[in-house]
Amino acid sequence: MTDLLITPEDDAFRKQIRDFAARELDPDTRAKVARGAPLSREDFLGWHLSLHAVGWVAPSWPTEHGGPGWTARQRMIADEEFFRQHCPPMPGFGLKMIGPILIRFGSADQQARFLPRILSGEDWWCQGFSEPGAGSDLASLRTRATRIDGGWIVSGSKTWTTYAQYANWIFCLVRTDPQVKKQQGISIMLIDMATPGVSRRPIRLMDGTEEVNEIFLDDVFVPDALVVGEVNMGWTYAKALLEHERLGIGGVGRSKHLLERVRGMARAAGLDDDHETRSRLAALEIDIIAVEATTLRLLAAAEAGRPLGAETSLLKIRGTEIQQALTELALDIAGQSALPAAESGCLEPPFENVAYQFLNWRKLSIYGGSNEIQRSILAAQVLGL
Structure with a gap:
């Protein structure tokens, strides 16, 4: 099909992307993507590490946080060319969702702790938003955080959590104030999946895979340092996050x-x-x-x-x-x-x-x-x- 991006500069950039993919992508992974087969953690992570080695793994991040400084046109070209070369799409929960939210709303300590590990692939994030009774109507979520000295006790469950079987961290929407309008009493918390009280159960889909999961949070302690931004501002942050997610969808x-x-x-x-x-x-x-x-x-x-x-x-x-x-x-x-x-x-x-x-x-x-x-x-x- 005809490309909208056809300037000489665009063509030179496209060739750079194409040559890199031809050289660096594992042939077995390429073959899986070409035939539409399910991908493993190793398929995703191998390509992630190749992109990280040249500073290309987070195209939309500011350069001061590790982004490559690409323009919107260049990001579009790279995305198109990587698909054309049968590269695996990067799971976006760290790179496209919580990473940009931490850049915009997170504390300096959170940025220093988590952003480099998202870039390097050391941390694999999953998203704890949807619940059995709160899917598209996220504001109806019932996972609750109760204030204690130094942090919060979180209890509830999340569902349709994609690639949680690979994740070591989850970012969750939780209710921190049940007394106010439902959108105004929600916060975003960062939870280590190894924390006592966190468990996972796979959901088998009609395609035969188990890429989504249920997550259970049973009296999980989350320190204050792992609350993103201000308490009860999570709905505002989540809306900004979902705008970025839908732009990529x-x-x-x-x-x-x-x-x-x-x-x-x-x-x-x-x-x-x-x-x-x-x-x-x-x-x-x-x-x-x-x-x-x-x-x-x-x-x-x-x-x-x-x-x-x-x-x-x-x-x-x-x-x-x-x-x-x-x-x-x-x-x-x-x-x-x-x-x-x-x-x-x-x-x-x-x-x-x-x-x-x-x-x-x-x-x-x-x-x-x-x-x-x-x-x-x-x-x-x-x-x-």
């Missing part, structure tokens, strides 16, 4: 990567001249270009210091709809080839993992605030309804 690089993979499937199935298949591919390409242009505008606005608001909800909705539509088209093209052959139990290339990816990506329109919630945000904040 647009997933232009990932969508372009999958679009090319689906085109390859169409050729393999003899459907590259089929009118319906070509029409669906063309419509999805147009949608990706539109999301790319919108993402670039919002990245530039964020770089200029303008706070992001409801616009990120639009990216979240359209980006995830496009990605799900691509998996649906892939499944339609593959047909019965997406299922294991009865005699061998093997999947037929290039259609292996098509069913897995289709099932796994049903989550895209749910996490980060469901698309229904995003539409409500747009209706209220943009249309005034």
Whole structure:
């Protein structure tokens, strides 16, 4: 597909990214990403360490905290090219979520303690936001922190906690004041997963994997030094965090990567001249270009210091709809080839993992605030309804 970023400077930067990925990415990891297979902790961490070695692991961080100083355009190019080269996407809980929140709201001690370890990969973070009774309506959370001398006792549970099986730290939204309006009594706390009272139980998904988990917090002590910013300001911090998360959920690089993979499937199935298949591919390409242009505008606005608001909800909705539509088209093209052959139990290339990816990506329109919630945000904040 045609790239929006075509200046000579952009081309030189793209070549630098492409050459690095070709040289540094482990071939086995590349092959897994190319065929849409589930990735291991070692796959993610190996690529993380390669990026860290050249200072590229946190593209959006300020240079004083270890970022590479890339522009919004360069970050977009790098994201797209890494996907094109079949690099694993970096789990964002440390690099894209709690890291930026600590940079913006954390204490100097928290920044000095945690930011270098996020960059180096020594700490793997997971996100403790959703609860059994508080998913997209996070303000209804019931995990409670009770004040004691020197800190807090936290009790409650979190669910849908992605990659918690790999994590050694979790950042949690907890209720620190039950007497005020629900959004005003919430704080963000940093919890060592090895703390007594923290336990984990995997959740088996319909794709057969266990990448999400339940987290249980039973009278867990959290010292005052691990409360982010001011007590009871967690909702404000979380909104800022979710704006950044939704900006990335647009997933232009990932969508372009999958679009090319689906085109390859169409050729393999003899459907590259089929009118319906070509029409669906063309419509999805147009949608990706539109999301790319919108993402670039919002990245530039964020770089200029303008706070992001409801616009990120639009990216979240359209980006995830496009990605799900691509998996649906892939499944339609593959047909019965997406299922294991009865005699061998093997999947037929290039259609292996098509069913897995289709099932796994049903989550895209749910996490980060469901698309229904995003539409409500747009209706209220943009249309005034």
